[in-house]
Amino acid sequence: MRIAVVGGGPAGLYFALLMKRDWPDLDITVFERNQPDDTFGFGVVFSDQTLDIFKAADEASYAAIRDNFAYWDDIEVHFKDSVHRVSGNGFCGCSRRSLLLLVQARARELGVSLRFGEEAADIETLKTQYDLVVGCDGINSRIREGWRDRFQPEVDLRPNHFTWMGSTRPFDAFTFFFKETQHGVFIAHCYQYEAGRSTWVLETDPDTFRKAGLGAMDEAASAVFLEGVFAEELQGHRLITNRSLWRNFPMIRCRNWVVENVVLLGDAKATAHFSIGSGTKLAMEDAIGLHKAFHKAGLQVADALALFERTRREEVEKTQHAADVSLVWFEQLGRFWDFDPLRFAFGLMTRSKAITYDNLALRAPDMVAAVDEMVAGELGPLARRRKDGSAVPPAFQPLKLRDLTLENRLVLAPMCQYSAEEGVPGDWHLMHYGSRAIGGPGLIFTEMTCVAADARITPGCAGLYTDAQEAAWARIVAFVHANSAAKLCLQLGHAGRKGATRLMWEGMDRPLAEGAWPIISASPLPYYPESQVPREMTRADMDRVKAEFVAAAERGARAGFDMLELHCAHGYLLASFLSPLTNRRGDDYGGSVENRLRYPLEVFRALREIWPRERPMSVRISATDWAQGGLSAEDSVAIAEAFAAEGCDLVDVSTGQTVRESRPVYGRMFQTPFSDQIRNEARVATMCVGNITTADQANTIVASGRADLVALGRPHLSDPSFVLRSAAWYGVDLMQPVQYGPGKDQLLRNTPRERQDLEALKLKAKPSRHALSP
Numbered sequence: 023m024r025i026a027v028v029g030g031g032p033a034g035l036y037f038a039l040l041m042k043r044d045w046p047d048l049d050i051t052v053f054e055r056n057q058p059d060d061t062f063g064f065g066v067v068f069s070d071q072t073l074d075i076f077k078a079a080d081e082a083s084y085a086a087i088r089d090n091f092a093y094w095d096d097i098e099v100h101f102k103d104s105v106h107r108v109s110g111n112g113f114c115g116c117s118r119r120s121l122l123l124l125v126q127a128r129a130r131e132l133g134v135s136l137r138f139g140e141e142a143a144d145i146e147t148l149k150t151q152y153d154l155v156v157g158c159d160g161i162n163s164r165i166r167e168g169w170r171d172r173f174q175p176e177v178d179l180r181p182n183h184f185t186w187m188g189s190t191r192p193f194d195a196f197t198f199f200f201k202e203t204q205h206g207v208f209i210a211h212c213y214q215y216e217a218g219r220s221t222w223v224l225e226t227d228p229d230t231f232r233k234a235g236l237g238a239m240d241e242a243a244s245a246v247f248l249e250g251v252f253a254e255e256l257q258g259h260r261l262i263t264n265r266s267l268w269r270n271f272p273m274i275r276c277r278n279w280v281v282e283n284v285v286l287l288g289d290a291k292a293t294a295h296f297s298i299g300s301g302t303k304l305a306m307e308d309a310i311g312l313h314k315a316f317h318k319a320g321l322q323v324a325d326a327l328a329l330f331e332r333t334r335r336e337e338v339e340k341t342q343h344a345a346d347v348s349l350v351w352f353e354q355l356g357r358f359w360d361f362d363p364l365r366f367a368f369g370l371m372t373r374s375k376a377i378t379y380d381n382l383a384l385r386a387p388d389m390v391a392a393v394d395e396m397v398a399g400e401l402g403p404l405a406r407r408r409k410d411g412s413a414v415p416p417a418f419q420p421l422k423l424r425d426l427t428l429e430n431r432l433v434l435a436p437m438c439q440y441s442a443e444e445g446v447p448g449d450w451h452l453m454h455y456g457s458r459a460i461g462g463p464g465l466i467f468t469e470m471t472c473v474a475a476d477a478r479i480t481p482g483c484a485g486l487y488t489d490a491q492e493a494a495w496a497r498i499v500a501f502v503h504a505n506s507a508a509k510l511c512l513q514l515g516h517a518g519r520k521g522a523t524r525l526m527w528e529g530m531d532r533p534l535a536e537g538a539w540p541i542i543s544a545s546p547l548p549y550y551p552e553s554q555v556p557r558e559m560t561r562a563d564m565d566r567v568k569a570e571f572v573a574a575a576e577r578g579a580r581a582g583f584d585m586l587e588l589h590c591a592h593g594y595l596l597a598s599f600l601s602p603l604t605n606r607r608g609d610d611y612g613g614s615v616e617n618r619l620r621y622p623l624e625v626f627r628a629l630r631e632i633w634p635r636e637r638p639m640s641v642r643i644s645a646t647d648w649a650q651g652g653l654s655a656e657d658s659v660a661i662a663e664a665f666a667a668e669g670c671d672l673v674d675v676s677t678g679q680t681v682r683e684s685r686p687v688y689g690r691m692f693q694t695p696f697s698d699q700i701r702n703e704a705r706v707a708t709m710c711v712g713n714i715t716t717a718d719q720a721n722t723i724v725a726s727g728r729a730d731l732v733a734l735g736r737p738h739l740s741d742p743s744f745v746l747r748s749a750a751w752y753g754v755d756l757m758q759p760v761q762y763g764p765g766k767d768q769l770l771r772n773t774p775r776e777r778q779d780l781e782a783l784k785l786k787a788k789p790s791r792h793a794l795s796p
Contacts, residue, residue, distance in 0.1 A: 023048050023321060026152040028142040028165050030054025032066075032125060033288035033305035034158035039129040040080060040313040045321065051135040053142035058126055059119065064188040064264065065215025066121055067196075067299035070112035072307070079310045083128045090124065091116045092214045096195035099370055100255070102202075104363035108371055110385030113196055113299075115215035121302075145169055145284065154323050155284040156312070158305070161272055163290035173286065174277035179270045182353050183236070184225040184296070187245060188262035191255075193220050198370065199255045200355075206230025207355055208251050211297065222261060223296055224248055225352060231268070241266050271295055273346060279335070280327040287312065292338050295349035298374055300341050308334065343689050348374040350695065357702035361727060364389075364396050369726040375690055379415065379721035384781060393725050408753055416724035417717055417732060418754045421464070423638035423671045423707070426584055428464035428731075429507045429757070431724050432745045435711050435733035436467035436513045436587075436642075438483065440525045445472065445485030447494045455498050458738055459506035462745030462756045465731065466508050470515040470589050471495075471578075473570040476539045477516040477595070480525050486514070486574040486581075496581040503582065507757040511585035511640065512578040514571060514629075518595030519543035519556040519604070531682075542567075544598040544621075545606040550682055558607070567595070568625050575629050579637075586633050588626055591644040592679035596622040600643070600661060601680050603652045615657045619664050630669045640672035640709070641665045645696035648677060648684035655699060662704040672731065673700055674709045691719055698728040709733055717748035751777055 025041065027034040030052050038050045068076075068091075077084040091114040099106045130136055142148060145168035148155045157165030166173050192214055199210040207230060211223040231237065236244055245261040274293045279286050288305030311334040312326070319326035351358075351373035358366055368389070371377050383390040391412070398405035398413035404422060406414045413419075421428045434455075441450045459466055472478045472485045485491050499510055517523075522538035523531050533553050542563055543556035559567075575586055590596040598604040599621050605612050611620050626641065633639055645658040653661075662673045675697040678684045686692070693712030701708040709731035710723060720732040737744045749756045750769035758766040 023154070023323075024152045025050045025154045025156065026142065026148050027052040027156045027158060028148070029158035029160060029163075029288075029290070030056070030058075030122075030126070030136065030138065031158055031160065031288065031305065032121060032302050033309045034156060035122070035125040035129050035134075036080075036083075036306050037156060037158070037287065037309035037312055038134045039083065039125065039132050040309065041316065042129070042132040042134050043080065044313075044317070046133065049135075051137060052129070053140055054136070054138050055141050056138065058136070058138045059123065064118065064186060064219065064262075065115045065213065065221040066118050066302040067113055067115050067213060067215075068303055070114070072303045073114065075307060075310065079313075080128070083125060086124045086128065087116065087121065090120045090216070092216055094193070094195050094214070097371065098195040098197045099367040100197065100199045101363050101366050102200075104367070106364065106367035106389065107195065108367075108382070108386045108389060111196070113213070115213050115221070117216050117219065118302075120216070149282060149284055153283060157284060157286045157290045158288050159290055161274065161289045161293060163286065165284065166276065166286055166290050169281055169284070172278065172281045173291075176275045176277075178273040180273060180295075180349060180353065181228050181270065182225055182349075183228065183231045183268045183270060184223060185244065185266045185268045186264075187222045187224060187248070187266045188264065189220050189222055189256060189259045190218050190262070191220055191257055191259040192218065199252060201251055201255070203230075203234075203251055205234040207359070208248070209352060209355070210252055210255065212255075222252075227353065227355070236268060244268065271349065273342075273349075275342070279331045283323050283327070285312065285327050285330065292342055294342050294345035297348045297352055298341075298345045298376070300345060304338060304341060308338070340689075343687070344374040344376050347695065354699070357699070358727070362396060364392055365725070365727055368393050369728075372722050372726050375722075378718050379725060380718040397725060406754075408755075414754045415717075415721045415752050417720035418749060418752065418756075419724075421707075421730055423585070425636040426509060426638050428509055430462070430464035430745070430749075431731050432463045432717065432720055432748070433709060433731050433733040434458050434463045434466040434508075434738050435735035436469055437735050437739070438469040438479065438526065440480050440482035440527075442482055442484040444490075445475065445478065445483065445488065446490050447484045447498060451484065451494070452498050452501060455510075456501050456505065457742040459502040459508040459510075460759060460762065461738070461741075461743040462506075462749060462758075463508055463738070465511055465585070466502065467511045467587065467733070468495075468513050470513050470594070471574070473514055473516055473567070473574040476541070477521065477567075477570065479517040479521055479594075480523055481534075481537065482525050483517075486512070486577050487570065492577040492581055495578070495583075499582040505759050509584040510582075511587050512575075512581075512583040513587040513589055513642065514574050514578070515589030516567060516571075516595035517541070518593070518598050519547065519549055519553070520593055521556075522554060543595065544604055544611070547604055547606065549593070564621055564624070568628050571625050572628050572632055575633055579632075579634055583637075585638050585640065586629065587640040587642055587674060588622075588629060589642050590622050591642040591674075591676045593644075593681065596625065597644055597680060600657075601647055601653055603647055603649060603681050615660050619661060623664060623668060626665060626668055626670065638671035639669065640674050641670050642674035642676055644677050644680055645675050645693070645700065646677045647680040648686045649681050652680065652684075655696075658696065659700055659703045662700045662706055662708075666704060666706040670706065672707045672709055673697075673704070674711070674733070675700055675729070676711055688713065690715075691723065694723055694728050697723075701729060702727065707731075711735070717745075717751065747773075750774075 093114045097108045197212045201208045209225040214220045241263040276291045287308040294300040315326040315330035394413040397416045418430045521541040541556045546558045694710045697708040697710035707730040710729035711733035750773040
């Protein structure tokens with residue numbers, strides 16, 4: 023079997039040596055256009071966990087690598103006049119040149135043919151001359167580009183500019199410097215990779231880059247300029263260049279990693295931003311993954327390549343997602359520049375979601391305790407404390423909106439039950455909302471409650487347009503108020519073009535087979551091709567629907583709801599005005615975002631006028647349509663600002679469900695970045711929602727300033743006492759009905775001990791240090 027490896031970087035060399043070690047008869051050739059001791063950049067970074075993976079893969083090369091690494095445990099954040107240091111991270115750095123030479127030596131020792139200073143043949147030639155072609159030739163891969171139409175890469179060139187430089191300044195921690203200058207903000211990502219040598223990745227935004235004139239400078243001039251910016255931080259040391267060109271980071275994803283007998287590894291197939299230090303890690307773990315696939319497939323190329331892509335893709339995409347979230351944090355630095363330095367440092371540490379509040383509490387308990395005190399300090403006398411005087415975690419602190427005070431920041435998300443009879447909520451709804459209220463959330467949202475019979479999504483949707491419905495809702499509100507500390511928010515909406523559809527479990531958003539009612543929307547566009555075509559709203563329709571919203575809100579006020587939300591998301595009626603994908607109108611209600619906002623704002627103003635002034639109002643929006651040509655980030659911020667100017671107290675930030683062709687990018691807390699942007703750019707309180715499953719995540723979100731409230735749906739469905747259990751985990755005492763008091767007392771007695779035992783196990787299981795610190 024003949025194997026051609028194109029690219030003599032860490033991925034290609036590591037794959038070659040692993041294969042040659044286990045199958046000595048294989049004919050393996052590595053083609054590298056550069057010379058063996060040529061390398062660009064300075065150091066590479068691995069975690070303790072990654073070194074353990076290398077040790078398991080090849081003990082000999084691991085031993086050589088281990089002896090050439092510098093180790094550190096801390097991350098240090100320098101922001102304005104503050105320094106925050108976080109322990110327990112377990113990183114190591116190595117010269118890229120040393121790493122390559124070590125892996126070259128191991129490959130050569132095993133009999134791999136290394137051909138330096140030689141370009142490989144084109145892909146068409148290689149794939150016929152070799153049984154397997156492995157493309158490891160980096161970001162500008164000739165292999166990938168040779169079959170671009172088959173690998174189908176997507177490249178997103180990010181706006182920030184960066185360059186890699188080095189220095190002789192030593193570091194005992196991975197260090198971030200944030201420096202404000204007359205031109206703008208510069209960031210330095212710094213770490214030591216061997217004695218007397220450190221890497222400096224310098225980054226800045228497009229405006230700062232332009233104002234500083236860096237585009238006209240060569241390497242030497244850029245280094246001199248940056249030495250001036252970071253003179254204090256360099257401590258008398260100079261910056262070293264090595265092809266230190268300013269670049270924009272390319273986010274690369276390939277639809278296909280494998281085509282025929284050709285496979286891509288490392289940056290050729292997928293990049294991960296340098297801010298999480300995973301580029302070389304991903305490349306070498308790709309090599310290990312492909313090697314394992316060949317073991318399982320018994321050297322059958324087609325089977326091994328298929329297995330590799332099938333089993334490796336998820337892990338790579340998870341790392342890419344974390345890297346993408348991280349790079350956006352650095353791109354949007356202006357959002358956080360006015361933060362308290364402690365919140366800024368906490369946000370930096372938790373930016374990629376790999377580290378959370380609980381995780382950081384194990385690594386840096388003093389920092390997390392300080393974060394708790396910071397949040398409590400912002401609330402003044404309203405802040406909650408435990409019996410020992412310590413501040414409770416951020417998600418369990420109260421929030422005040424107008425005259426309404428919520429006991430905590432955890433919210434039961436609005437979730438349609440599709441179980442109403444003629445729009446009347448029944449015993450199911452009393453049980454659903456009542457049991458969750460007793461479970462401890464600070465705020466409970468009703469499902470989307472429809473303002474008229476023809477405003478319903480399905481025949482099972484709840485409404486608030488008859489006396490019977492008002493009485494049923496008043497019963498639920500009275501029960502919740504009498505038996506819990508939870509407050510209730512009435513969410514009012516109109517289905518628009520998504521109306522007259524089946525119950526969720528019978529075919530969500532699919533049209534009714536019979537019994538459908540006429541539907542309306544901003545424009546006559548059906549949701550599915552087979553859906554009913556809505557009638558475009560006239561001015562008379564707008565007046566009628568607005569009056570229906572007002573009448574429903576008046577009923578809600580009489581029923582005793584504490585808060586009112588206007589549903590302008592998920593492709594329903596008011597959302598259909600906001601999105602350019604569903605609003606094709608040629609009048610004053612279509613076109614620009616200002617025009618598209620006109621009618622939803624009109625409805626909101628009418629509601630704010632009649633809703634009691636002391637009670638807050640919120641608006642739910644879809645911050646992105648997850649579809650080309652849909653709402654932009656700028657649109658969403660403008661929409662939030664417009665509602666806030668009209669008296670909106672909270673923006674409930676959701677996404678998508680506007681058009682059937684939307685393609686959301688799911689993941690933990692996947693909608694939180696949109697809340698983050700709206701909160702910190704539109705300067706309005708927000709609630710986030712979307713695959714948030716733990717109080718740990720909620721604490722992380724609130725403490726880092728990404729949202730003010732955190733809504734959870736499915737966790738409440740599976741556990742009505744989710745908030746109560748979470749509170750006990752952190753030693754927080756929540757109100758419970760006297761009938762349930764013994765259960766709460768038991769939770770508060772037992773849970774802290776369980777938590778201590780678990781934390782002790784986690785500390786015991788922490789990876790051991792591989793060497794002394796540098």
